[in-house]
Amino acid sequence: MDEDNRLIDSYLKEGDESALEGLVIKYRKEVYLVAYRVAGDVEDAKDIAQKAFINAVAKLRDFKRQSSFRTWLYRIAVNAALNHVRGNGHKTEELPETLQSEDKGAVSHMIEKEQEHRLKGMLAALPPRQRLSVILRVYKGLSLTETAAVMGCSEGAVKSHYHSAIQKLKAAVAGKEGVN
Amino acid sequence: MHSGHDDIKDMLHAYLHGTLSKDNAARVMGHLEQCDECAGEFCIAEALLKIEAPDPGDVYFNNLTNVVMAAARAKNTPKGFNLWQYLLRPAALTAAASLSLIIYLFIFNHGNFHSVQTANTSHTYTVSDILASDDMLASLEEEYGDDSSSDDSNVEDLL
Numbered sequence: 001m002d003e004d005n006r007l008i009d010s011y012l013k014e015g016d017e018s019a020l021e022g023l024v025i026k027y028r029k030e031v032y033l034v035a036y037r038v039a040g041d042v043e044d045a046k047d048i049a050q051k052a053f054i055n056a057v058a059k060l061r062d063f064k065r066q067s068s069f070r071t072w073l074y075r076i077a078v079n080a081a082l083n084h085v086r087g088n089g090h091k092t093e094e095l096p097e098t099l100q101s102e103d104k105g106a107v108s109h110m111i112e113k114e115q116e117h118r119l120k121g122m123l124a125a126l127p128p129r130q131r132l133s134v135i136l137r138v139y140k141g142l143s144l145t146e147t148a149a150v151m152g153c154s155e156g157a158v159k160s161h162y163h164s165a166i167q168k169l170k171a172a173v174a175g176k177e178g179v180n
Numbered sequence: 181m182h183s184g185h186d187d188i189k190d191m192l193h194a195y196l197h198g199t200l201s202k203d204n205a206a207r208v209m210g211h212l213e214q215c216d217e218c219a220g221e222f223c224i225a226e227a228l229l230k231i232e233a234p235d236p237g238d239v240y241f242n243n244l245t246n247v248v249m250a251a252a253r254a255k256n257t258p259k260g261f262n263l264w265q266y267l268l269r270p271a272a273l274t275a276a277a278s279l280s281l282i283i284y285l286f287i288f289n290h291g292n293f294h295s296v297q298t299a300n301t302s303h304t305y306t307v308s309d310i311l312a313s314d315d316m317l318a319s320l321e322e323e324y325g326d327d328s329s330s331d332d333s334n335v336e337d338l339l
Contacts, residue, residue: 020252024245032241036233046236046244053248058255116231123228138225141197144190169224 004069012061024053027070030140031077037135038081040124048084052077067149074140075150082128122172130165133158184211189218196225 004026010019031052036045056076063072123131129151136147137158147162148155188211194200195208212219 015256017249017252021245021249024248028241028244032236032244033233042234042236045233046240050244050247053244054251057248057252116227119227120231123231134228137193138196138228141193141199166221166224169228170220173224173227 005065008060008063008069020057023069027073028053030070031073034074034077034135034140035081037123037139038078038132039085040120044084045081048077048081051084052080055080067146071142071146071149074136074142075152078132078136078150082132085128119169119173122169126165126168129153130161130168133161134165134169137162185215185218188215189221192218192222192225196222196229 004023007019007023010016011023028049032045032049035048035052036042039045039048052073056073059076063069123134126134132151133147136142136150137144142150144155144158147158151158151161184207188208191200191204191208195205200208212222
């Protein structure tokens, strides 16, 4: 993370464009993936990632380094994604009422492509903050503190959102009830 | 709940991403065998991680970088040396001020000329009027006699 700060300083103080380019190259895939997980659509994710980076560059002088650059950038990406999703109306996939499984305890069956598709649909159908907590914790491997910083809420709230999300996903996978 | 359940729960994602130390990884593995709640959460997270995101390709990512860099350059341009800001704008402002001053002076002088001319013309008209009235008086005197202080009867006749 010190490397990120060094690159930021190099760009802001010395006008070194290659430093900024290095930051973009380092995080472009991660930002795209966050955007894709939130929006659930490749084309939307491409637009969101671009908007997020342009927004981040425009605000770079406002980055106070209270969190890591990665966390700060994720927050911008998540906000851009949520705004995009709100603007377009959230397109969620039709979910099965329940997911029947012969072996209800065996989540390992979810590795099958069709079941992965269903799990993806279930994730997309979660309320935004619950979905975000899963995306940031599971996909991005952020700590509770980092997730709270990205989501702009307390660690307790992240725990609560994440717990609710996992319970709903577990229940849906086990075929007990729908996600909603 | 097992002892250290919350600690293990907090370590699940690090375990999932393979970033835990060997000791902690062993603790998590041991806990997952005993705790259904954590095992269920771990399985869900593991299944979610297996859902791949489509790769938009290098062309997109390279283009993304170019677009972002272009936006950064565009943003920084006004902060560097700017010909318009430092040379052309002051020159344009000076020219505009000079032109305004010239127009003002022209209007001011032109206006005074007219007012002087109007005053002269007015004076001329006054003299003309006097002359005209003298001519009129002369013709009246010629017609009605040389008594300039004509009496009321003559006036009445005139009327």
